[in-house]
Amino acid sequence: MKTGGANSLEHHFMPFSANKHFKSEPRLVSEAKGVYFKNNRGEQVIDAVSGLFCTPAGHGRQEIADAVHKQLLTLDYVPPFQFGHDLSFELARRVGELMPGDLDYVFFANSGSEAVDSAMKMALQYHRCNGQPQRTRFVSRERAYHGVNFGGLSLAGMVRNRESFANTLSGVSHIRHTWQEETRFARGEPDKGAELADDLQRHVELYGADTIAACFVEPIAGSTGILVPPKGYLKRLREICDRHGILLVFDEVICGFGRTGKAFGANAFGVTPDLLTMAKAITNGNIPMGAVGVSEKVYKTIVANGPAKGIEFFHGYTYSAHPVACAAGLATLDIFKNEKLFEKADALAPYFLDKVYGLRDIPIVSDIRGYGLLAGIDLQAADKPGVRGYEVLQDLFNAGMLSRVTVDTLILAPAFVCSEQQIDEIIDKTRRVLSRHAQRAGIKLAS
Numbered sequence: 001m002k003t004g005g006a007n008s009l010e011h012h013f014m015p016f017s018a019n020k021h022f023k024s025e026p027r028l029v030s031e032a033k034g035v036y037f038k039n040n041r042g043e044q045v046i047d048a049v050s051g052l053f054c055t056p057a058g059h060g061r062q063e064i065a066d067a068v069h070k071q072l073l074t075l076d077y078v079p080p081f082q083f084g085h086d087l088s089f090e091l092a093r094r095v096g097e098l099m100p101g102d103l104d105y106v107f108f109a110n111s112g113s114e115a116v117d118s119a120m121k122m123a124l125q126y127h128r129c130n131g132q133p134q135r136t137r138f139v140s141r142e143r144a145y146h147g148v149n150f151g152g153l154s155l156a157g158m159v160r161n162r163e164s165f166a167n168t169l170s171g172v173s174h175i176r177h178t179w180q181e182e183t184r185f186a187r188g189e190p191d192k193g194a195e196l197a198d199d200l201q202r203h204v205e206l207y208g209a210d211t212i213a214a215c216f217v218e219p220i221a222g223s224t225g226i227l228v229p230p231k232g233y234l235k236r237l238r239e240i241c242d243r244h245g246i247l248l249v250f251d252e253v254i255c256g257f258g259r260t261g262k263a264f265g266a267n268a269f270g271v272t273p274d275l276l277t278m279a280k281a282i283t284n285g286n287i288p289m290g291a292v293g294v295s296e297k298v299y300k301t302i303v304a305n306g307p308a309k310g311i312e313f314f315h316g317y318t319y320s321a322h323p324v325a326c327a328a329g330l331a332t333l334d335i336f337k338n339e340k341l342f343e344k345a346d347a348l349a350p351y352f353l354d355k356v357y358g359l360r361d362i363p364i365v366s367d368i369r370g371y372g373l374l375a376g377i378d379l380q381a382a383d384k385p386g387v388r389g390y391e392v393l394q395d396l397f398n399a400g401m402l403s404r405v406t407v408d409t410l411i412l413a414p415a416f417v418c419s420e421q422q423i424d425e426i427i428d429k430t431r432r433v434l435s436r437h438a439q440r441a442g443i444k445l446a447s
């Protein structure tokens, strides 16, 4: 394949990528518009995962490009410590309107990982302000993904992401994940399993409630393969947190901004956390930005405890509330509102899920989970875990579809602007490639 403008693929050390193999067989794209990329041969590649859950409004949006261009020439940078600009306040207000309950405040970062680490620090400081500095433990979940900085990595429960890096934070424990053999192929929230939340109570009893600062969960665990919470599970977590003064944090880096058919997973599942992390779709993935939604309770406690003219929260990033990212964020929220994209996602979800669950008959498909415009399709592992998944990713790209694979789970998360025909295209390509793999596996087994 042509490498376009690149003379060599050697020097970029790619993240979460098979560097050696990629450089021998690259998957390069050079353009994107709507729900299609173009590969370096100029062929169309349908985007089945909104980039990386980033671009629900589709690629190449003129409104965002115009806002970014204008902002660069009007006010390209403002130091975010002790100085400000209108856009960040407006964006915070607008995001606050979308979040449920008293989540009315927003702290800006530049990625999901930074948002998670910021939320961890906020939780610690909140308890310190309340005279409970001993609340330093965090509880998260097996099979969780909370980004890659050392805070989020410590919370995360995906083994491969941790095993090379010995020094994760101490004082983090993991409740069990919510995948259950008996609810395989459940559509939406499984009927069984709310009691899995009681694992948090076990941790409370083991470590003492007054040692735990916060419990972090993704409403739908995304990167681990789309684990939809059992009915009542998140409510039960909320109740246990309330009973013991533990902050509940939803990591909505994937679920946020309409993916579930509602503004946030918190809205979809009717449970309001104390802190809510977000990133990706906040700018339609066009400019890096992450953020923490903060409840009035947490914001006011931290701010009230600070000195009259001094800094209350010793944390922030050079690019927090970057004016260009804020401009992209505001333009994105305008698109979401003007085009009613969350409602569109909600309306498209049943069609999408019908089609995805229709793949159940392919012999190598061992489970399907889905909610809103988010689905995970488990494939039986081939010789070693991850081998089939990687081959499927490659074969789908060669067939003209960009997808995401985690070990042997194929993840689909189409843009909200997809038509039913484009959903059909995604499903047809998936069926063709998976059937070929099933056939090959059958031939292998028979020989």
Ligand SMILES: Cc1ncc(COP(=O)(O)O)c(C=O)c1O
Binding pocket: 110, 111, 112, 113, 114, 116, 145, 146, 147, 148, 218, 222, 223, 251, 252, 253, 254, 279, 280, 290
């Ligand atoms: C739930 C969750 N949290 C955090 C992150 C990390 O976000 P980033 O890659 O922007 O640091 C991700 C990324 O996919 C995520 O899914």
